[in-house]
Amino acid sequence: MSGRLLGGVGPRGPVGLDRHLAVHGPMPEVASELIDEVTRSGLRGRGGAGFPAGIKLAAVAEGRRPVVVVNGTEGEPMSAKDHAMLIRAPHLVLDGAVAAARAVGAREVLLCAPPADHAVVAAALAERGAGSRGRPRVTLVPSAPGYVAGEETAVIAHLEGRAARPRMTPPRPAQEGYRKRPTLMQNVETLAHVGLIARHGASWFRELGTADRPGTTLVTISGAVRGPGVYEVPSGLPLAELARVAGGVTEPPRALLVGGYFGAWVDQDGAGLTLDDGELRRHGAAVGAGVVVVLGSSACPVAETARLAAYMAAESAGQCGPCVHGLGSLAGVLDRFATARTVPGDGERLVRWTEMVRGRGACAHPDGVARMLASATRLFRAELEDHARRGPCARCASASTLVLPAAVHARAAA
Amino acid sequence: MALWYLTRATGAAALVLLTLTLTLGIADVQRFASARLPRFVIDGWHRTASLLVCVLLVVHIGTSVIDGYAPIRLVDALVPFVGAYRPVWLGLGALALDLMIALVVTSLLRARLGARAWRAVHWLAYACWPVALVHGLGTGSDVRPGWLAWLSLGCTAVVIVAIGVRLADRGATPGVRVGAASALAAGAIALVVWLPSGPMAKGWAAKAGTPSSGGANQTTTARGHR
Amino acid sequence: MSRPPAERAGEELELDPIACTGHGLCAELLPERIVLDDWGYPMIDPPVPASLHEHAVRAVKACPALALRLRRAG
Numbered sequence A: 001m002s003g004r005l006l007g008g009v010g011p012r013g014p015v016g017l018d019r020h021l022a023v024h025g026p027m028p029e030v031a032s033e034l035i036d037e038v039t040r041s042g043l044r045g046r047g048g049a050g051f052p053a054g055i056k057l058a059a060v061a062e063g064r065r066p067v068v069v070v071n072g073t074e075g076e077p078m079s080a081k082d083h084a085m086l087i088r089a090p091h092l093v094l095d096g097a098v099a100a101a102r103a104v105g106a107r108e109v110l111l112c113a114p115p116a117d118h119a120v121v122a123a124a125l126a127e128r129g130a131g132s133r134g135r136p137r138v139t140l141v142p143s144a145p146g147y148v149a150g151e152e153t154a155v156i157a158h159l160e161g162r163a164a165r166p167r168m169t170p171p172r173p174a175q176e177g178y179r180k181r182p183t184l185m186q187n188v189e190t191l192a193h194v195g196l197i198a199r200h201g202a203s204w205f206r207e208l209g210t211a212d213r214p215g216t217t218l219v220t221i222s223g224a225v226r227g228p229g230v231y232e233v234p235s236g237l238p239l240a241e242l243a244r245v246a247g248g249v250t251e252p253p254r255a256l257l258v259g260g261y262f263g264a265w266v267d268q269d270g271a272g273l274t275l276d277d278g279e280l281r282r283h284g285a286a287v288g289a290g291v292v293v294v295l296g297s298s299a300c301p302v303a304e305t306a307r308l309a310a311y312m313a314a315e316s317a318g319q320c321g322p323c324v325h326g327l328g329s330l331a332g333v334l335d336r337f338a339t340a341r342t343v344p345g346d347g348e349r350l351v352r353w354t355e356m357v358r359g360r361g362a363c364a365h366p367d368g369v370a371r372m373l374a375s376a377t378r379l380f381r382a383e384l385e386d387h388a389r390r391g392p393c394a395r396c397a398s399a400s401t402l403v404l405p406a407a408v409h410a411r412a413a414a
Numbered sequence B: 001m002a003l004w005y006l007t008r009a010t011g012a013a014a015l016v017l018l019t020l021t022l023t024l025g026i027a028d029v030q031r032f033a034s035a036r037l038p039r040f041v042i043d044g045w046h047r048t049a050s051l052l053v054c055v056l057l058v059v060h061i062g063t064s065v066i067d068g069y070a071p072i073r074l075v076d077a078l079v080p081f082v083g084a085y086r087p088v089w090l091g092l093g094a095l096a097l098d099l100m101i102a103l104v105v106t107s108l109l110r111a112r113l114g115a116r117a118w119r120a121v122h123w124l125a126y127a128c129w130p131v132a133l134v135h136g137l138g139t140g141s142d143v144r145p146g147w148l149a150w151l152s153l154g155c156t157a158v159v160i161v162a163i164g165v166r167l168a169d170r171g172a173t174p175g176v177r178v179g180a181a182s183a184l185a186a187g188a189i190a191l192v193v194w195l196p197s198g199p200m201a202k203g204w205a206a207k208a209g210t211p212s213s214g215g216a217n218q219t220t221t222a223r224g225h226r
Numbered sequence C: 001m002s003r004p005p006a007e008r009a010g011e012e013l014e015l016d017p018i019a020c021t022g023h024g025l026c027a028e029l030l031p032e033r034i035v036l037d038d039w040g041y042p043m044i045d046p047p048v049p050a051s052l053h054e055h056a057v058r059a060v061k062a063c064p065a066l067a068l069r070l071r072r073a074g
Helices: A017-024 A033-041 A053-061 A081-088 A090-104 A115-128 A152-159 A188-200 A202-206 A239-245 A277-282 A301-314 A321-338 A346-356 A365-379 A381-390 B002-029 B039-066 B074-078 B087-108 B115-122 B125-139 B147-168 B174-197 B204-208 C025-029 C050-062
Strands: A067-071 A108-113 A137-142 A183-187 A216-223 A229-234 A253-258 A264-267 A291-296 C011-015 C034-036 C042-044 C068-072
Touching: A017 A090, A017 A115, A017 A188, A033 A053, A033 A090, A033 A188, A033 A202, A053 A090, A053 A183, A053 A188, A067 A090, A067 A152, A067 A188, A081 A090, A081 A115, A081 A188, A081 A216, A090 A108, A090 A115, A090 A137, A090 A183, A090 A188, A108 A115, A108 A152, A115 A137, A152 A183, A183 A188, A188 A202, A216 A239, A229 A239, A239 A253, A239 A291, A264 A365, A301 A321, A301 A365, A301 A381, A321 A346, A321 A365, A321 A381, A346 A365, A365 A381, B002 B039, B002 B125, B002 B147, B039 B074, B039 B087, B039 C025, B074 B087, B087 B115, B087 B125, B125 B147, B147 B174, C011 C042, C011 C050, C025 C034, C025 C050, C050 C068
Parallel strands: A067 A108, A067 A183, A108 A137, A216 A291
Antiparallel strands: A216 A229, A253 A264, A253 A291, C011 C068, C034 C042
């Protein structure tokens, strides 16, 4: 189903302003009442943390000279939903950003997105007529590359002209963010939902989804499926359905990576789980950024996990010792497992170090890796032991399911 | 006369303790530790040694001002190069004292200053020590007989080794290491070349600017010739 | 010197992981609450009972990177 966020999206190109208004209807006048409506809707942030959007809006509205930042950085390599929204339905994102700005009293909106997306968004802005009286000013800013560059405080550092690295919180951006101003930092998809809630209301929004995570969710499905891509599904959809949404699997799956690289490996049939944080958290997983990668049986889960661990270690901002050293050590252990070069105690080290890095950084990067590795250790135990004994298997050489770009950003000097 | 001996003794002791302070500071930053000497002990000794230097300096300066033999005023101890007695060499002592004050005060207020500002000022420690050393050699009238010269040489050897350890640490950037190594080498050579023709040679007292009236307590800032 | 220990409000240790460079003096001075991990970085147990207050203050002051703080709990 694609009636909400992806309503009006055709086979190619962005939805123009006329078609956008024809599909969704006109935008009503917006004031601070929108904050209550968003709170009642139960909308949760779609960037990965799942924080209630209404609470953020209310917090920022209390401050002086607030600013809105649309976070389209999308540092997660297997996620394409923010990119899809920006180049296919930019007007809905802009509707939501402008509405949120009006609701909290912000005169400025910074839209941070990869340079490749700027042309379409700029064209959409031109369509809307820049400089209309009373509109908040929308400025396009190129986002920084790198996995952690999309973290809230990293985006703020980047906007302020510094390296895109997270800093300690508190204070949270809603209190003290961009140039110390109260900053409403929301994911592209979250604001698109706001654009719809402003038109149709909280009750309408809650018609789909679950009580804890109302509304629809954009998921990026990839891996061993026939039609990889971005899909809009109701929250609470059973994980087992996701492959079907993407045209079915191309081969029997071994496991699903749910949430993103900072998410968790889940058993191939979805373990009876749904796209809802309530249950997923109990299994050490989360909806995260709506990324679902189907790992087929022809891939090697040990090789993929080892490569992923190495990538996540390289993508550390390099600021906190336990993250830099811990993730590096973990990547090393996994590599030893994958190549049958384990030394006595490596199994215990894998478990101990996974727990040792949790909560030890300024941001949640090490926590995400710990979550992913804990699930991998549990789910792929047999394969890990097999590799430790006998080395690389026949499937280790297959093409990588996970896309792992080379680290392009500067890290803090040791 | 007793006061003059006290001045020289506390000056020499201050140099030894300053050498110890610098060495312990380098052990600190090099993260030296052993089973019997944990990090906090080395760090604590470094701080204590620096405070002992301050105590010795109070006596050193106090006795030199009170003693009437050489015309040294309190202001000469704080403001460099305004004194009547060996203005350059005494002035270096005042400079070393000013640097010590900066180092100690910023360290006491470290929590309020923040790590970065504190560290920037603390680099002055590497300037403070050689200034104090040259002050001692230039003003002390004991250099020629030898004990102060040997003491200075000993302290210099210790500092060279300590800084050498610091430079050998691969953590420092190459530019800093090359620069500091050359400065060390140049300093050591200059000292060896200067000592025999400077403080060790005859007539140094006059050359250094000791006023011709010897011990009268004058307040005019007669510029001594070098 | 100050109020008797029982009256002092609960205190917590807080670490700035970005400032911390793993010197380890804190773990030497407050082993009851701070243990070093396998890479030399402190793992902090935040609550500080009144009986450990002086040691906690000393540990905070000893940190060369000023990465440790002691503050009111909650």
